[in-house]
Amino acid sequence: MDLSDLNHNSDHSQESASTDFQSGFAAVIGRPNVGKSTIMNELLGQKLSITSHKPQTTRHRIHGIHTTDHYQIVYVDTPGMHLGGQKSINEYMNRTASSAFADVDVILFVVEAGRWSQEDQAVANKLKGLDVPVVVIVNKVDKFKNKEELFPFIQEVSEKVEMTTLIPVSAYKKSGLDLIVNEVLKHIPKQPAIFPEDEITDRSTRFLASEIIREKLMRTLGEEVPYGATVEIEEFKYDEQEGRWVIHALILVERPGQKKIVIGNKGELIKKMGTQARKDLIALMEARVHLELWVKVKENWSDDARALASLGYNDDYSR
């Protein structure tokens, strides 16, 4: 290759970057369990936000950044907005979800095909009169073999929500997701990238690691424990000699009985969760990982504002 080739290439990329490039924010909102995090992960082609069939799996706001040659879309995944639950943690989650409305270019309001609840209506009410375009995403359409059965539901939602458009999708079948991207691109401005192009999230790897461990708790344990459990990373360092990451994590529960459940018979459950978490951590860090898990009782952490803040449930996202 000679020098003129190089010059030509760089001129070209400069031009396309400055004239046509688009970037902006899309908030993903909706009640718990409709598939917000699953959709975001699919759109990113990478698992960033943890998911499970239990409501309120996502507790924090998290940015997923998708950069291509032509655009950078920053998806803002949020905890589901929910009714009931009077604890500080519930308040924190609802406040986090609501604050994501501000300063975005478009709102993706996710609902579940065939199911419109009071909680969906509460979200719809919050969106009324907002100055941001709302796109309704009807997820889980794979649950309907006969698509015609969906029409009455779509009609109902159209009447209930002030929206720009509605897109039926299945995050599981990966269908309709390209339509979401096309729609988002109609609403985000022409401007240079907001974040460096190799950045995939606003969160630290340390934070993502604690979330991966929490996901295993949510998925493995019965109904009682997960809401009373959180994860605190105590050590997070690279061991040069061993050539691996060393992660020590503390699982905090609210009652001694919960500690027993998390550990399981002869430590069986915690071992299983550790193995699953380690696998995901290796994929995340693209390196070998040594993981150690401990369980500790910290009463009422979920309803103690000070404890919440110290565990990273605070409104500045520096963690």
Ligand SMILES: Nc1nc2c(ncn2[C@@H]2O[C@H](COP(=O)(O)OP(=O)(O)O)[C@@H](O)[C@H]2O)c(=O)[nH]1
């Ligand atoms: N059938 C079906 N289930 C889905 C789909 N997308 C997500 N789910 C499931 O719905 C549950 C909630 O997903 P999650 O992304 O954690 O929901 P969130 O609380 O809105 O973030 C999980 O068990 C997912 O596996 C879908 O397209 N079809």
Ligand SMILES: [Mg+2]
């Ligand atoms: Mg979620």
